[in-house]
Amino acid sequence: xxxxxxxxxxxxxxxxxxxxxxxxxxxxxxxxxxxxxxxxxxxxxxxxxxxxxxxxxxxxxxxxxxxxxxxxxxxxxxxxxxxxxxxxxxxxxxxxxxxxxxxxxxxxxxxxxxxxxxxxxxxxxxxxxxxxxxxxxxxxxxxxxxxxxxxxxxxxxxxxxxxxxxxxxxxxxxxxxxxxxxxxxxxxxxxxxxxxxxxxxxxxxxxxxxxxxxxxxxxxxxxxxxxxxxxxxxxxxxxxxxxxxxxxxxxxxxxxxxxxxxxxxxxxxxxxxxxxxxxxxxxxxxxxxxxxxxxxxxxxxxx
Amino acid sequence: xxxxxxxxxxxxxxxxxxxxxxxxxxxxxxxxxxxxxxxxxxxxxxxxxxxxxxxxxxxxxxxxxxxxxxxxxxxxxxxxxxxxxxxxxxxxxxxxxxxxxxxxxxxxxxxxxxxxxxxxxxxxxxxxxxxxxxxxxxxxxxxxxxxxxxxxxxxxxxxxxxxxxxxxxxxxxxxxxxxxxxxxxxxxxxxxxxxxxxxxxxxxxxxxxxxxxxxxxxxxxxxxxxxxxxxxxxxxxxxxxxxxxxxxxxxxxxxxxxxxxxxxxxxxxxxxxxxxxxxxxxxxxxxxxxxxxxxxxxxxxxxxxxxxxxxxxxxxxxxxxxxxxxxxxxxxxxxxxxxxxxxxxxxxxxxxxxxxx
Numbered sequence: 001x002x003x004x005x006x007x008x009x010x011x012x013x014x015x016x017x018x019x020x021x022x023x024x025x026x027x028x029x030x031x032x033x034x035x036x037x038x039x040x041x042x043x044x045x046x047x048x049x050x051x052x053x054x055x056x057x058x059x060x061x062x063x064x065x066x067x068x069x070x071x072x073x074x075x076x077x078x079x080x081x082x083x084x085x086x087x088x089x090x091x092x093x094x095x096x097x098x099x100x101x102x103x104x105x106x107x108x109x110x111x112x113x114x115x116x117x118x119x120x121x122x123x124x125x126x127x128x129x130x131x132x133x134x135x136x137x138x139x140x141x142x143x144x145x146x147x148x149x150x151x152x153x154x155x156x157x158x159x160x161x162x163x164x165x166x167x168x169x170x171x172x173x174x175x176x177x178x179x180x181x182x183x184x185x186x187x188x189x190x191x192x193x194x195x196x197x198x199x200x201x202x203x204x205x206x207x208x209x210x211x212x213x214x215x216x217x218x219x220x221x222x223x224x225x226x227x228x229x230x231x232x233x234x235x236x237x238x239x240x241x242x243x244x245x246x247x248x249x250x251x252x253x254x255x256x257x258x259x260x261x262x263x264x265x266x267x268x269x270x271x272x273x274x275x276x277x278x279x280x281x282x283x284x285x286x287x288x289x290x291x292x293x294x295x296x297x298x299x300x301x302x303x
Numbered sequence: 304x305x306x307x308x309x310x311x312x313x314x315x316x317x318x319x320x321x322x323x324x325x326x327x328x329x330x331x332x333x334x335x336x337x338x339x340x341x342x343x344x345x346x347x348x349x350x351x352x353x354x355x356x357x358x359x360x361x362x363x364x365x366x367x368x369x370x371x372x373x374x375x376x377x378x379x380x381x382x383x384x385x386x387x388x389x390x391x392x393x394x395x396x397x398x399x400x401x402x403x404x405x406x407x408x409x410x411x412x413x414x415x416x417x418x419x420x421x422x423x424x425x426x427x428x429x430x431x432x433x434x435x436x437x438x439x440x441x442x443x444x445x446x447x448x449x450x451x452x453x454x455x456x457x458x459x460x461x462x463x464x465x466x467x468x469x470x471x472x473x474x475x476x477x478x479x480x481x482x483x484x485x486x487x488x489x490x491x492x493x494x495x496x497x498x499x500x501x502x503x504x505x506x507x508x509x510x511x512x513x514x515x516x517x518x519x520x521x522x523x524x525x526x527x528x529x530x531x532x533x534x535x536x537x538x539x540x541x542x543x544x545x546x547x548x549x550x551x552x553x554x555x556x557x558x559x560x561x562x563x564x565x566x567x568x569x570x571x572x573x574x575x576x577x578x579x580x581x582x583x584x585x586x587x588x589x590x591x592x593x594x595x596x597x598x599x600x601x602x603x604x605x606x607x608x609x610x611x612x613x614x615x616x617x618x619x620x621x622x623x624x625x626x627x628x629x630x631x632x633x634x635x636x637x638x639x640x641x642x643x644x645x646x647x648x649x650x651x652x653x654x655x656x657x658x659x660x
Contacts, residue, residue: 182387185354186449188374189381190401190456200404204391 048266051259063260071237072245072261075153079228079241080221083160087217088210091168096202099176100184110173116165124162125230128155151233156241159227164220168213175209176202208283215279219272222265304365304459304492305330306351311360313346313516320346322516324360328509331490333483335503338513339539344496345464347513351494352462353377364459377460380453380491384465386445388437394448395420395433401456423451426485443474450482454489463495467502475499479506500540504528512536534577534654543579544624546651550576555653558619561594564653575656580648582627587613589636591645599624600643606633613638615646 021029053060063069094113098106116124130136132149142149149155183205187197203210225243232239234248242265249258311324321343328334336344349355351362353374361370369377388397396403398420402411411419424430427447437445446466453461466482467475483506486493497503503510504524512519512527512535520532531537538545548557555564555576588596602623603614611633613626626646638644 182383182385183389185374186381186383186387186389186452187400187404189352189354189379190404190452191375191378192400192404193375196404200400201389 045266048259048263051255052263054259055256059256060260060263063254063257064264066257068237068240069245069257069261072240072242073264075156075238075240076222076242078153079157079160080218082157083164083221084214084217086161087164087168088214090165091170091172091213092210094169095172095176095206098173099179100181113166113169116163121159121163121224121226122230125159125227128159128162128227128231132158150231151235151239153239155231156228156239159231160221160224163224163227164217167217167220168210171209171213171216172206175206179205208279212276212279212283215272215276219269219276222268222272305363306460306492306494307363307366308347308351309361309363311347311350311357311362313343313350313355313357319516321350321357324516324518326511326518326521328492328494330365330492332508333486333493333495333506334509334511335507336494336496336511336513337500337503337539338498340498341515342513343516344498344513348462348464348494348496351460352379352381354381378456378458380456380458380461382446382449382453382461382463382466384468386437386442386449386469388445388448388452390437392436393433394424394429394435394437394440397437397448398423398452398455400452419455420451423455426454427451442470443478446470446478450485454491458491461491461493463493465496465498468497468499475502482506504540512539514539531652534579534652537579537652537654542582542625544582544585544626544648546578546580546622546648548576548578550574550653550655555651558597558617559594560597560619560648562648562651567653567655576653577656578651578653580651582612582625583610584649584651585624585626585628586647586649587626587628587632587636587638588645588647591647596645596647598643599646601638601640604638604640606630611638615644617646618643 052063064073094109097103098110129150132138132142132155134150136150147154149158183201184197187201188194192200223243224241225247228241229244229247232241232244234240234244236248240248242261246258246261246265249255249261306326306328308324308326311321311326312319313321324343324347336347338344346355350357353369353372353376357370361368363369364377389400392400399416402416402419405411410416421430421433424433427450429444429447429451432440432444432448437448440448450466463482467478470478479502482495486506495507507524509521510524510527511521514535520527520536522530527536528540531540537543546557546560548555548560550556550564550567553564553567555562555567555578557578598618599615600618601613602616605612609630610627611630613628615624615626616622617624624646636644
């Protein structure tokens, strides 16, 4: 009987491994992890809100509702509104091409998608300055037509797109590769058009991974500092995003205001994290379903 | 709806998957494309479906050239080896899919679709499963959903790619019998791909044997089994013993064995041959003489079921051969491992060496 119970506990696989460690070791490891987490994450998080609310709630509200702060919020949201959908479209197209077709240079394309992960954001910003800025390649043509990219929102959006480029594609490629193309082929033989196949078969299968990618890309788009800092020009009320606004306030010793705006971003981050966790849970559920779906050969005896 | 293929050629890089395939599938027949893996059988099926384009040649459905039709226009039902059910849809939604994606003016009403789906589900014996997801079904059930889904659009032609390949032996046998029954009810022109000769012999009206992108032989199961055109076909359709020998003026010499081969009497040159004998065509005797027997030692006996399987080692060439004899005969002879017996091959199929694999 006892053996039976032990066996049943054993099926919860990850648990059984930790229980083999001695209790002292276990508590020591958990303790170290929690201390580290507290020092590096929880205390700074509390500090942000403590500092922001130091001089009262009224001042806090004033700091985040003054025109420059509102302009920064607006620009940040505008950037996200452009960068994320564009990257979602690109990510879908790239993942589709990589997962469903075989072509020359496929590995090169995968490496290229990862490039923004490897390159420092500052360099990414400088590249855009070099392309569209005053000494840049396209400058003569741009100035002739009165188009402003660097030190203007278009430059900020471009830099953000570059930095958040891999997030969605990276989420989709492995999933789409694992799912293969047979469901799409089945839809085609049943008379569905290419568009209907995408809409009713492909998209529902990748829905949660896509949302997960969008969340990661959005979080990064809101928080991006380096690349945006280079192309923005820091014009108050016009080309400042939230992170840049925080930096300016801080440099001007307006600590309460700086932390107030920072706390706003922190709230956004926590909110994204919550959604991310929910989606992650959903994605895992879907992955399990896919795994069951794929392990078809094992469970066909009960016909 | 008949299918005619003429001069189909398909190349993947430097590999010729199909070479000049000419094939006619008569209306209402169930045809098996049989061949080892890499023989091009699946590629041929996908070309018929329009999932793959042939480099050369034409495909005619009922006399009409469909070579340049898109998949959607061909009106084929395709059943995939791994079912390819839409995993996020219920069984009902899967079966209804083909009707639901039709343009508005061609789409039946929701009520008609519902009736049709339930009718199909009862045809594939899955009433009551409409609300389940594919992951909640067994392999055999999934494949029947896939079949119902393919039939929902009333295809002109039903194409099945190793439909029972991923199922275990028992389910496979039940399901293929059932497919045969279903085909006899619906009379829809069907082509199915398999590498299992037993499956092909069991259910097909006609078998097309493919090897290395070419058709080796076509015919009814009896034809291809009883009158194999060449060594490959004979070898592929069931267990065989292989004997190498030489032929001279109509006499075949295999080790100590000498046999008349009148069909090669006109063949003057001496040459090497390969001959095949099915295990049940090897006669075992306690004593024998003459050139039609050879001596062999019993190395292994498996006497489970109505037949006994013997593994024997020829004394002249030391090659291992397999024999199959009825249980009564086996008991009568009272055979033991290690004993030497006389073996007489009956119905030897002889192929000249250059025809061989």
